Amino acid sequence: xxxxxxxxxxxxxxxxxxxxxxxxxxxxxxxxxxxxxxxxxxxxxxxxxxxxxxxxxxxxxxxxxxxxxxxxxxxxxxxxxxxxxxxxxxxxxxxxxxxxxxxxxxxxxxxxxxxxxxxxxxxxxxxxxxxxxxxxxxxxxxxxxxxxxxxxxxxxxxxxxxxxxxxxxxxxxxxxxxxxxxxxxxxxxxxxxxxxxxxxxxxxxxxxxxxxxxxxxxxxxxxxxxxxxxxxxxxxxxxxxxxxxxxxxxxxxxxxxxxxxxxxxxxxxxxxxxxxxxxxxxxxxxxxxxxxxxxxxxxxxxxxxxxxxxxxxxxxxxxxxxxxxxxxxxxxxxxxxxxxxx
Amino acid sequence: xxxxxxxxxxxxxxxxxxxxxxxxxxxxxxxxxxxxxxxxxxxxxxxxxxxxxxxxxxxxxxxxxxxxxxxxxxxxxxxxxxxxxxxxxxxxxxxxxxxxxxxxxxxxxxxxxxxxxxxxxxxxxxxxxxxxxxxxxxxxxxxxxxxxxxxxxxxxxxxxxxxxxxxxxxxxxxxxxxxxxxxxxxxxxxxxxxxxxxxxxxxxxxxxxxxxxxxxxxxxxxxxxxxxxxxxxxxxxxxxxxxxxxxxxxxxxxxxxxxxxxxxxxxxxxxxxxxxxxxxxxxxxxxxxxxxxxxxxxxxxxxxxxxxxxxxxxxxxxxxxxxxxxxxxxxxxx
Numbered sequence: 001x002x003x004x005x006x007x008x009x010x011x012x013x014x015x016x017x018x019x020x021x022x023x024x025x026x027x028x029x030x031x032x033x034x035x036x037x038x039x040x041x042x043x044x045x046x047x048x049x050x051x052x053x054x055x056x057x058x059x060x061x062x063x064x065x066x067x068x069x070x071x072x073x074x075x076x077x078x079x080x081x082x083x084x085x086x087x088x089x090x091x092x093x094x095x096x097x098x099x100x101x102x103x104x105x106x107x108x109x110x111x112x113x114x115x116x117x118x119x120x121x122x123x124x125x126x127x128x129x130x131x132x133x134x135x136x137x138x139x140x141x142x143x144x145x146x147x148x149x150x151x152x153x154x155x156x157x158x159x160x161x162x163x164x165x166x167x168x169x170x171x172x173x174x175x176x177x178x179x180x181x182x183x184x185x186x187x188x189x190x191x192x193x194x195x196x197x198x199x200x201x202x203x204x205x206x207x208x209x210x211x212x213x214x215x216x217x218x219x220x221x222x223x224x225x226x227x228x229x230x231x232x233x234x235x236x237x238x239x240x241x242x243x244x245x246x247x248x249x250x251x252x253x254x255x256x257x258x259x260x261x262x263x264x265x266x267x268x269x270x271x272x273x274x275x276x277x278x279x280x281x282x283x284x285x286x287x288x289x290x291x292x293x294x295x296x297x298x299x300x301x302x303x304x305x306x307x308x309x310x311x312x313x314x315x316x317x318x319x320x321x322x323x324x325x326x327x328x329x330x331x332x333x334x335x336x337x338x339x340x341x342x
Numbered sequence: 343x344x345x346x347x348x349x350x351x352x353x354x355x356x357x358x359x360x361x362x363x364x365x366x367x368x369x370x371x372x373x374x375x376x377x378x379x380x381x382x383x384x385x386x387x388x389x390x391x392x393x394x395x396x397x398x399x400x401x402x403x404x405x406x407x408x409x410x411x412x413x414x415x416x417x418x419x420x421x422x423x424x425x426x427x428x429x430x431x432x433x434x435x436x437x438x439x440x441x442x443x444x445x446x447x448x449x450x451x452x453x454x455x456x457x458x459x460x461x462x463x464x465x466x467x468x469x470x471x472x473x474x475x476x477x478x479x480x481x482x483x484x485x486x487x488x489x490x491x492x493x494x495x496x497x498x499x500x501x502x503x504x505x506x507x508x509x510x511x512x513x514x515x516x517x518x519x520x521x522x523x524x525x526x527x528x529x530x531x532x533x534x535x536x537x538x539x540x541x542x543x544x545x546x547x548x549x550x551x552x553x554x555x556x557x558x559x560x561x562x563x564x565x566x567x568x569x570x571x572x573x574x575x576x577x578x579x580x581x582x583x584x585x586x587x588x589x590x591x592x593x594x595x596x597x598x599x600x601x602x603x604x605x606x607x608x609x610x611x612x613x614x615x616x617x618x619x620x621x622x623x624x625x626x627x628x629x630x631x632x633x634x635x636x637x638x639x640x641x642x643x644x645x646x647x648x649x650x651x652x653x654x655x656x657x658x659x660x661x662x663x664x665x666x667x668x669x670x671x672x673x674x675x676x
Contacts, residue, residue: 059542059543059544060542156627157627157628157629158629159629159630159631173631173632175632179629203405203406203569204405204569204571204610204613204614205405205609205610205613205632206632207613207615208612208613208615208623208625209625209626209627209628209629209630211615211625212624212625212626212627212628213627213629215625215627216626216627217627230542230543231615232543232617233572233614233615233616233617234615235619236615236616236617236618236619236622237615237616237619237622237623237625239619256619257619257620260617260618260619270544271543271544272617273547274543274544274546274547275543275547275572275617276547276550276572276573276575276576276577277572277575277576277617286551286554287547287550287551287576288547289544289545289547289548289551290544290545290547291548293512293514293545294542
């Protein structure tokens with residue numbers, strides 16, 4: 001197996017001058033096989049540089065997972081990128097043939113799922129799966145691939161890697177399965193990793209280990225990371241920059257400290273107020289709940305999709321959709337009432 | 343001993359806890375071979391003791407497999423306990439039969455994590471909420487529908503939706519139905535088993551607020567089971583931390599979160615992401631093998647993951663004993 005590309009902190013160009021490892025512009029995703037078809041993600045743009053972590057946060061149905069799948073050209077049948085651009089370095093992902101896309105997936109861009117059994121083959125030992133992934137992208141002998149697989153498992157600190165490599169996914173605990181999947185995703189040292197709720201199914205002590213592991217590997221390999229989560233704690237713990245999604249659109253985007261210091265969008269503020277924090281509430285102080293529920297994507301209200309649940313909504317919000325605009329340096333929000341609210 | 347739920351026994355002061363659990367044991371058989379012979383047992387709950395007062399919330403926190411849900415199921419009689427003593431309002435529960443047992447079940451209700459699988463999809467909300475009244479013959483039959491509508495209003499559901507079926511409601515609304523059902527019989531204790539874990543955070547806040555309001559109005563006590571420390575911290579008065587079938591620390595909420603004493607409580611708190619990007623924990627990738635209830639380490643079950651562990655921890659199990667600050671801790675070194 002090729003030695004790790006160790007990247008010292010000093011080697012890394014600062015994120016704002018580096019060419020983005022992944023760049024997405026104005027992507028619209030539609031469910032084409034629904035009757036009638038409807039849009040699930042609109043005006044999605046993002047950039048993430050080598051070594052950087054971009055978190056996409058939102059609640060169920062906001063379009064964050066479908067966005068993640070689109071980045072790897074993994075959208076299910078009937079779900080299409082209607083327009084927009086997805087560039088992995090210099091490569092135009094949307095122009096690739098399916099065969100070329102397969103060459104790139106797992107080699108230059110890889111995905112970590114919430115449920116490792118989505119990615120792992122249940123009837124093949126995990127070591128062999130990693131070996132096959134290595135051989136698919138790097139010409140090497142079976143023996144070298146087997147050694148590479150054990151090395152990949154050691155890199156994710158799988159206890160007893162040599163023996164675990166011979167085991168099937170069901171023989172591993174939840175945390176070890178997650179490690180095996182991360183080893184599989186990282187075995188070719190991709191430029192970009194997309195992780196969709198990678199720790200949501202795990203216990204909190206195992207979550208801490210897996211987040212620590214992803215962070216360490218990312219620093220060592222200089223990987224760009226797009227991390228999809230519903231958990232603002234995970235965001236605060238890992239992100240450099242954050243995109244907040246609601247009903248298929250970005251509603252806020254900022255550096256992580258700016259977002260937590262001064263959330264601009266009423267939805268973001270609602271989310272932060274809804275997190276129970278004993279120290280902040282002191283006994284039974286009330287949590288801010290956001291009244292109502294997320295509207296279905298096929299039946300969005302006109303204007304701002306959050307208006308029906310927003311405590312600040314005025315007539316304009318119900319009639320006209322607010323554009324995503326820069327309200328503070330590097331801090332964007334899509335809300336007519338940003339300056340009235342803060 | 344008959345369970346007389348209406349009058350507390352003479353001599354029981356007001357200070358007596360509503361619910362007292364002593365040395366609760368729940369063991370599951372491990373079967374193997376052609377004849378499914380029992381080859382051993384899993385001690386899912388292995389000597390759990392705690393007390394719960396009126397209008398009080400005890401948070402029961404721990405990771406998957408620690409036995410917290412099994413504890414709740416055994417207390418509500420949904421699975422049999424292997425051993426231990428449960429005293430409810432001054433009367434032993436294990437001895438109760440017939441009407442007395444029905445009485446206990448009426449006063450001890452449960453709300454589950456997944457309101458979809460715990461609600462009958464073929465019953466309307468009216469039927470779901472009426473059933474407890476019918477079963478326990480409470481109120482005149484003619485008044486029961488009225489009680490159902492009042493309860494729907496109370497938990498924030500629209501009474502005109504009484505004829506609707508569970509699938510017509512959102513996850514948060516379904517959990518309101520589950521809570522309404524638990525409240526129909528006017529219980530003293532509700533076991534809440536991960537009641538908000540399946541909900542988005544904005545909806546989770548609605549349900550937590552509702553539970554807090556209901557406690558204030560009705561004086562109901564909660565045994566609040568959750569893996570989420572933030573949720574437990576928000577709602578509980580006292581918190582018990584479980585690890586592999588045992589309580590390792592039990593303390594006032596504020597004490598526990600301000601200064602965890604058991605090394606496992608410390609690990610749990612240290613593993614919970616902070617909500618301040620300037621105060622990150624900086625998690626490390628360190629790996630460990632987490633034991634399960636089927637392969638429990640000898641002595642202190644946490645010793646294989648504990649930075650303080652010594653030989654004594656392997657040979658001698660630390661008892662859960664009161665400390666000078668009033669909390670209970672099971673550790674030789676803390």
